[in-house]
Amino acid sequence: MAARISVTGMGVICAIGNNLPSVLDSLRNGRSGIRPMKYLQSRHSELPVGEVQMSNEQMKQLLGISDPAPVSRTSLMGAIAIREALAQAAVGSLSGKRVALISGTTVGGMDVTELYFEQMKSDDSLLYLPQSNDCGKSTDEMARMAGLEGARTCTISTACSSALNSIILGAEMLARDEVDIVIAGGSEALSRFHLNGFNTLMILDHEPCRPFDATRAGLNLGEGAGFLVLEKDAGERSLAYVAGYGNRCDAFHQTASSENGEGAFLAMSDALAMAALQPEDIQYVNAHGTGTPNNDPSESQALKRLFGEKLPEISSTKGFTGHTTSASGSIEAIFCILAMRDGFIPANLGFSTADPGCILPSKGRGEACLENVICNAFGFGGNDSSLILSSREPRERETGAQYEVETAADLCISDPEALKDLKEFNISPMESRRMGKLMKASQLSALKALQAAGVDCPDAIITATAHGMLETSLQFLEEIEANGEEHLKPTLFMQSTHNTLSSAIAIRKRCHGYNITYSHGERSMEWAMLDASRLIATGKAQSVLVGHYDESTPLFDMFASRAGKAAPKPLYARSVVLKRK
Numbered sequence: 124m125a126a127r128i129s130v131t132g133m134g135v136i137c138a139i140g141n142n143l144p145s146v147l148d149s150l151r152n153g154r155s156g157i158r159p160m161k162y163l164q165s166r167h168s169e170l171p172v173g174e175v176q177m178s179n180e181q182m183k184q185l186l187g188i189s190d191p192a193p194v195s196r197t198s199l200m201g202a203i204a205i206r207e208a209l210a211q212a213a214v215g216s217l218s219g220k221r222v223a224l225i226s227g228t229t230v231g232g233m234d235v236t237e238l239y240f241e242q243m244k245s246d247d248s249l250l251y252l253p254q255s256n257d258c259g260k261s262t263d264e265m266a267r268m269a270g271l272e273g274a275r276t277c278t279i280s281t282a283c284s285s286a287l288n289s290i291i292l293g294a295e296m297l298a299r300d301e302v303d304i305v306i307a308g309g310s311e312a313l314s315r316f317h318l319n320g321f322n323t324l325m326i327l328d329h330e331p332c333r334p335f336d337a338t339r340a341g342l343n344l345g346e347g348a349g350f351l352v353l354e355k356d357a358g359e360r361s362l363a364y365v366a367g368y369g370n371r372c373d374a375f376h377q378t379a380s381s382e383n384g385e386g387a388f389l390a391m392s393d394a395l396a397m398a399a400l401q402p403e404d405i406q407y408v409n410a411h412g413t414g415t416p417n418n419d420p421s422e423s424q425a426l427k428r429l430f431g432e433k434l435p436e437i438s439s440t441k442g443f444t445g446h447t448t449s450a451s452g453s454i455e456a457i458f459c460i461l462a463m464r465d466g467f468i469p470a471n472l473g474f475s476t477a478d479p480g481c482i483l484p485s486k487g488r489g490e491a492c493l494e495n496v497i498c499n500a501f502g503f504g505g506n507d508s509s510l511i512l513s514s515r516e517p518r519e520r521e522t523g524a525q526y527e528v529e530t531a532a533d534l535c536i537s538d539p540e541a542l543k544d545l546k547e548f549n550i551s552p553m554e555s556r557r558m559g560k561l562m563k564a565s566q567l568s569a570l571k572a573l574q575a576a577g578v579d580c581p582d583a584i585i586t587a588t589a590h591g592m593l594e595t596s597l598q599f600l601e602e603i604e605a606n607g608e609e610h611l612k613p614t615l616f617m618q619s620t621h622n623t624l625s626s627a628i629a630i631r632k633r634c635h636g637y638n639i640t641y642s643h644g645e646r647s648m649e650w651a652m653l654d655a656s657r658l659i660a661t662g663k664a665q666s667v668l669v670g671h672y673d674e675s676t677p678l679f680d681m682f683a684s685r686a687g688k689a690a691p692k693p694l695y696a697r698s699v700v701l702k703r704k
Contacts, residue, residue: 126297126298126300126355126356126519127355127356127364127516127517127519128294128297128298128353128354128355128364128365129353129354129355129356129357129358129360129361129362129363129364129365130351130352130353130361130362130363130364130365130460130512131211131212131213131214131352131353131354131357131360131361131362132207132208132209132210132211132212132213132214132351132352132362133207133208133211133349133350133351133352133362133457133460134203134204134205134206134207134208134209134210134211134308134348134349134350135204135207135347135348135349135350135454135457136175136177136200136203136204136207136347136348136349137156137173137175137345137346137347137348137349137444137447137450137454138155138156138157138158138172138173138174138175138176138345138346138347138443138444138445139154139155139156139173139443139444140156141175141176141177141203142207143207143211143457143461146457146458146461147461147465149443150440150443150458150461150462150467150469151465151467151489153470153472153487154443155331155442155443155472156173156174156176156345156443156444156445157171157172157173157331157332157343157345157442157443157444157445158171158172158173158174159171159172160172160174161174161176162174162175162178162179162313163313163314163315163318164315165315165318165319165608166607166608166609167318167319167322167608169329170318170322170327170329170343170344171328171329171330171331171343171445172313172318172343172344172345172346172445173343173344173345173346173347173443173444173445173446173447174313174345174346175196175200175346175347179193179194179196179199182196182199182200182203183199185203186199186202186203186206186268188268193235193238194235194264194268195231195232195233195234195235195261195264195312196234196312196313196346197228197230197231197232197233197234197261197310197311197312197348198232198261198264198265198268198310199268200310200312200346200347200348201226201261201262201265201269201308201309201310201348201350202264202265202268202269203348204308204310204348204349204350205224205265205269205271205306205308205348205350206269206270208306208308208350208351208352209269209306209352211352211362212352212354212360213360214304214352214354217271217273217274217304220303220304221275221301221302221303221304222271222273222274222275222302222303222304222305222306223274223275223276223277223293223296223301223302223304223305223306223307224262224265224266224269224271224274224275224276224277224305224306224307225276225277225278225279225289225290225292225293225305225306225307225308226261226262226265226276226277226278226279226286226289226307226308226309226310226350227278227279227280227281227284227285227286227287227288227289227308227309227310227449227450227452227453228258228261228262228278228280228285228309228310228311228449228450229258229280229282229285229311229317229448229449229620229621230311230312230314230316230317230448230449231257231258231260231261232257232260232261232264233312233314233316233317234312234313234314236316236600237314237315237316237600240600240604241604243678243682244678244681257589257590257642257644258278258280258591258621258642258643259276259278259589259642259643259644259646259647260644261278261310262276262277262278262643263276265310271306274306275302276643277289277292277641277643277646277650278641278642278643279292279639279640279641279642280449280591280620280621280622280640280641280642281502281504281506281508281622281625281638281639281640282448282449282502282503282504282506282620282622283411283446283448283449283451283452283500283501283502283503283506284370284452284500284501284502284506284507284508285309285449285450285452285502286307286308286309286349286449286450286451286452286453286454286456286500287368287452287453287456287498287500287508287509287510288370288452288506288508288639289307289308289309289452289453290307290308290351290353290365290368290452290453290456290510291368291370291508291510292307292639292654293305293306293307293351293353294307294353294365294368295657297353297354297355298355299657299661300355303354303355304352304353304354305352305353305354306350306351306352306353307350307351307353307453308348308349308350308351308450308453308454309348309349309350309449309450309451309452309453309454310347310348310349310449310450311346311347311348311447311448311449311450312346313344313345313346315603315608316596316599316600316603316619317344317448317616318344319599319603319608319611319616320599320611320613320616320619321342321344321616322611323611323612323613323616324378324613324616324617325341326341326342326413326415327341327342327343327344328340328341328342328343328414331343331442331472331473332413332414332441332442332445332446332473333414333442333473333474333475334410334412334413334414334419334439334441334442334471334473334474334484335410335412335414335419335423335439335471335474335478335481335482335483335484336414336473336474336475336476336478337476337477337478337481338475338476339414339415339416339419339478340414340416341414341415341416342413342414342415342441342445342446343414343441343445343446344445344446344448345441345444345445345446345447345448346445346447346450347444347447347450347454348450348453348454349450349453349454349455349456349457350453351453351456351457353365361516362460362464363459363460363463363464363512363513363514364512364513364514364515364516364517365510365511365512366397366398366400366495366511366512366513366517367393367394367395367396367397367398367399367400367510367511367517368393368394368397368508368509368510368511369389369390369391369392369393369394369397369508369509370390370393370506370507370508370637370638370639371386371387371389371390371393371507371508371635371636371637371638372386372504372505372506372507372584372626372629372634372635372636372637372638373385373386373387373501373505373507373635374386374505374626374629374630374632374633374634374635375505375630376505376630377503377504377617377618377623377626377627377630378503378617379417380417380418380421380422380501380505381421381505382420382421382424383421383424383425383428384421384422384423384424384425384426384428385425385635386501386505386506386507386635387411387421387422387425387426387499387501387507387509388424388425388428388429389507389635390499390507390508390509391425391426391429391497391499391509392429393509394497394509394510394511395429395511397511398495398511398513398517399517399518400495400511402429402430402431402433403433404494404495405430405435405495405496405497405511406435406436406491406492406493406494406495406496407435407436407437407438407459407462407468407491407493407496407497408426408435408436408437408438408496408497408498408499409438409439409440409455409456409458409459409469409496409497409498409499410422410426410437410438410439410482410484410499411439411451411499411500411501412438412439412440412441412471412484413439413441413446414439414441414442414446414473418501419478419481420478420480420481422499422501423480423481423482426482427482434482436468436485436491437471437482437484437485438468438469438470438471438484438485438487439471439484440455440458440469440471440472442470442471442472442473442474443469443472449502451500452498452500452508452510455498455500456498456510456512459496459498459512460512462491462493462496463493463494463496463512463514464514466489466490466491466492466493467487467488467489467490467491468485468487468488468491468493469485469487470485470486470487471484471485471486471487474486493514494513494514494515495511495512495513495514496511496512496513497509497510497511498510498511498512502622503617503620503622503623503626504620504622504623504625504626504627504629504630504638505626505629505630505638506622506625506626506638506639506640524662525660525661526659526660526661526662526703526704527660527703527704528655528656528659528660528701528702528703528704529701529702529703529704530699530700530701530702531575531576531577531578531666531700531701531702532572532573532575532576532698532699532700533572533697533698533699533700534568534571534572534575534697534698534699535568535695535696535697535698536564536567536568536571536694536696536697537564537692537693537694537695537696538694539560539564539693539694541564541567542555542560542563542564542567544567544571545563545566545567548566548567548570550566557614559592559594559595559618560594560674560694561592561593561594561624561672561673561674561694561696562592562618562623562624562627564672564674564694564695564696565586565624565627565628565670565672565696565698566627566628566631567696568670568672568696568697568698569628569668569670569698570631571698572668572698572699572700573632573668573698573700575700576666576700576702578666578668578700578702579632580632580633580634580636581632581634581636581664581666581667581668581700582636582637582658582663582664582665582666582667583636583637583638583639583655583658583663583664583666583667583668584625584628584629584634584636584637584638584639584667584668584670585625585637585638585639585640585641585651585654585655585667585668585669585670586622586624586625586639586640586641586651586669586670586671586672587640587641587642587647587648587650587651587652587669587670587671587672588621588624588640588641588642588647588671588672588673589642589643589644589645589647589673590642590673590674590679591619591620591621591623591624591642592618592619592620592621592623592624592674593673593674593675593676593679594674594676595615595618595619596619597676597678597679598615599611599612599615599616599619602615621640621642622638622639622640624640624670624672625638625639625640625670626638628668628670636664637658637663637664639654641654647671648669648671651669651670651671652669652699655667655669655701656701659701659702659703662703664703665702665703666700666701666702666703667700667701667702668698668699668700669698669699669700669701670696670697670698670699671695671696671697672695672696672697673691673692673695674692674693674694674695675691675692675693675694679691
């Protein structure tokens with residue numbers, strides 16, 4: 124079986140434009156979209172952001188939605204980008220075609236939750252917990268608003284690499300003939316939750332960000348959505364080709380990158396190997412380049428390790444949009460394709476002073492011949508992904524030999540009393556006290572399953588979670604409401620992302636392999652097991668740790684009761700080790 128994966132349509136909405144033509148114009152003319160807050164209602168209005176310049180009501184009108192009920196900004200932006208991508212792809216009727224919508228997000232519908240958080244506790248008319256922790260709800264909502272009701276929907280939540288991992292998954296599904304058409308990307312709305320979360324980490328700049336600059340002081344948060352239509356062997360309809368990709372884990376720290384950029388280096392190396400390209404074949408790299416003191420030198424080291432002294436042109440486009448977090452990978456992949464097709468290098472806005480510890484970024488230029496470009500997206504927990512896009516048709520991708528899969532261990536923990544067994548794995552009481560119940564249960568079940576399977580470091584770690592770190596997330600929301608966005612604890616935010624559990628296991632075991640988290644409600648484990656089986660069947664992994672980790676809280680139980688549903692288990696941690704036969 125062989126396939127060439129084509130991009131046949133693109134759709135984007137972000138701080139520099141509400142569609143492809145306006146975004147291209149801003150990129151070509153160096154117009155930044157970072158400005159004072161307009162739509163986000165936060166006490167930290169001193170922080171500049173990259174907001175989409177449309178209200179929720181304006182977006183609903185654009186989509187033809189007359190229902191007055193609140194809709195997540197994440198879903199609205201996503202639906203707009205998906206519609207534009209499908210229109211450009213001109214795929215015609217989707218009837219009878221196997222279609223998948225794969226979206227990356229971390230915030231999900233947190234903006235809606237924030238609106239109703241206090242009311243949620245006392246208003247019996249609210250029969251469901253708003254969308255903040257079930258990221259899959261935002262994807263399903265996008266599908267409905269974009270006219271994709273019959274599509275298979277999937278949600279990936281690996282922090283800032285989510286959207287790029289969505290594209291990678293879509294390409295894999297197409298290559299194995301599991302679907303006919305994939306719409307892949309990500310969407311992320313600004314919220315008080317993640318604005319305050321990043322602020323507790325002291326990595327937000329009070330001025331427009333300056334990636335790779337010696338005076339850089341942090342990032343500016345942004346929002347937006349970007350989606351690509353992917354098809355197999357599209358021929359002349361191709362806008363670009365997905366030539367190679369890599370998904371690796373830095374396995375270093377929950378929020379910081381390693382000094383040598385190991386995860387980033389491995390992800391880019393894998394992408395090059397898959398594309399059968401040499402470093403000198405790359406003309407441009409769209410760097411992750413957040414503008415933080417830690418990220419930029421780490422990524423610079425990875426780039427220098429890969430390219431040596433002959434660096435291609437490199438720039439970060441976050442000076443245009445701000446850091447759109449989970450959506451950044453797909454938005455910036457679209458920027459790369461626009462640059463290839465229009466023949467230019469996007470500027471690294473804000474740069475003026477070289478830092479000896481960083482690469483020297485491009486100031487942009489109007490005439491460039493780009494055949495192969497790399498797009499990087501790196502997330503909390505060391506979830507690092509790289510994508511190579513090519514203007515020329517790449518070699519056919521052989522899926523290779525097919526291997527059988529067997530279950531080597533399957534271990535479940537739901538009794539809090541069992542958590543005392545952590546001491547068997549040299550986890551100190553002090554370290555254990557810093558973990559929530561779900562963190563403890565996921566670590567313990569994973570360590571026990573790996574031990575039972577005779578695997579020290581699996582080739583891949585895949586996590587399924589319907590709600591992620593629910594208790595920690597709600598505690599952080601409580602703090603925001605109680606303290607008026609002041610004096611908040613960074614630990615709660617650091618442990619709130621859905622991929623916290625997967626990355627914590629990778630950090631403990633120093634696993635630099637494939638690492639991904641699925642967060643699509645009850646179907647999360649189904650997607651995770653399919654991915655694990657695919658990795659083994661195609662020879663990309665010999666052993667995979669798959670985890671299903673979820674918890675409940677009194678507030679969540681209250682909503683289940685109101686809706687007449689059985690309350691979920693207070694604690695559930697199941698770890699499965701799959702091996703190649």
